Amino acid sequence: MALDKTSLTDKLVKELQARGFETNGPHAKSAAMAEAIAHAVIDEITQNAQVTVDVGSSAGEYSIC
Structure with missing residues (x-):
């Protein structure tokens, strides 16, 4: 899964709206905050996540990128 x-x-904004956050309008900043969080989370995962294979000829630890 990419x-x-x-x-x-989009999912973060939808969840914020469901909880009463205003995401539109000249003073609304929650959508921009959601975008910043989404970008940071995905960057962190793609840059630092690793997977461990415990058995077999491919045993070891690998970066997901």
């Missing part, structure tokens, strides 16, 4: 910054941003 990580998608736009998809995560």
